[in-house]
Amino acid sequence: EAGVAQSPRYKIIEKRQSVAFWCNPISGHATLYWYQQILGQGPKLLIQFQNNGVVDDSQLPKDRFSAERLKGVDSTLKIQPAKLEDSAVYLCASIGFDEQYFGPGTRLTVT
């Protein structure tokens, strides 16, 4: 089966600009996560979707971050406006049959 797809793989923007990341989970996986992984740290959960509904977004900085999964399949994560401290790898993962599958991530550099 195809894995979790993410794009773009790399993005460089200036602070105060906006950016969007896209994730397509494995077909049939209802649960989707977005994580932020800052260099040298473990992934931090930002938001969890079950189908097109938000299960948990308690760690999402809602003043600048937003995410949606309108049709319960693919998802987008947006940052507007970006700050220097948003430089990180943004990981998408989906859950299937008792296992979490990660995408390759999008590496964001904010200058």
Place this chain on the structure above:
Amino acid sequence: GDSVTQMEGPVTLSEEAFLTINCTYTATGYPSLFWYVQYPGEGLQLLLKATKADDKGSNKGFEATYRKETTSFHLEKGSVQVSDSAVYFCALSRDNFNKFYFGSGTKLNVKP
């Protein structure tokens, strides 16, 4: 709140040495516990897991036992190989894959 603490790295070992990477957790109830591995240039992969106390997860020669009395899930391997060089993450989840919490990761370097 829930959290995971793992030993800081890097850990440097010679090939065929014994490996232990310590992981302790803080959580209410009965979380599921995981070890993930990230090889250089690759994404996160599940290495092993345990879903209840005293369960032992194992894969590729790695083992970890869910110890509720010490709130620990230490990763062990009897004889490491150069190909085991990677970053290892301990993690927990609540309520059957809700709310994942990851440790900060431990980098393992294995020398030939």
